[in-house]
Amino acid sequence: MTCAACGRGETRLSTTTIVLENGPGSIIFRGVPANVCQSCGEEFVEDRVALELIKRTQAAAASGANQQTLDYAAG
Numbered sequence: 670m671t672c673a674a675c676g677r678g679e680t681r682l683s684t685t686t687i688v689l690e691n692g693p694g695s696i697i698f699r700g701v702p703a704n705v706c707q708s709c710g711e712e713f714v715e716d717r718v719a720l721e722l723i724k725r726t727q728a729a730a731a732s733g734a735n736q737q738t739l740d741y742a743a744g
C-alpha cells in the first residue's frame with residue numbers, strides 16, 4: 670500500500686522493534702509484524718497487533734516486571 674505518512678513510498682510487510690512504556694520501566698517487543706515504508710521508514714502496525722502488544726504490556730505490568738524484552742512471535 671502507499672505510505673500514509675509521506676504519500677510517496679510503498680510499504681512492505683516486515684518486522685520491527687517496539688518499545689512500550691510501562692510505568693517506571695518499559696517493555697521491548699522484538700519481531701513485531703509491521704508494514705514499513707520503503708521511502709520514509711514509517712512503520713504501520715495493524716490494530717490487532719497493537720492491541721496484542723497492549724495486552725501483553727498490561728500482563729507484564731501485573732506480574733511486577735518493569736523491564737522486559739519479549740519476542741512477539743513467542744507469544
Ligand SMILES: [Zn+2]
Nearest residue numbers: 672675706709
Ligand atoms: Zn513513507
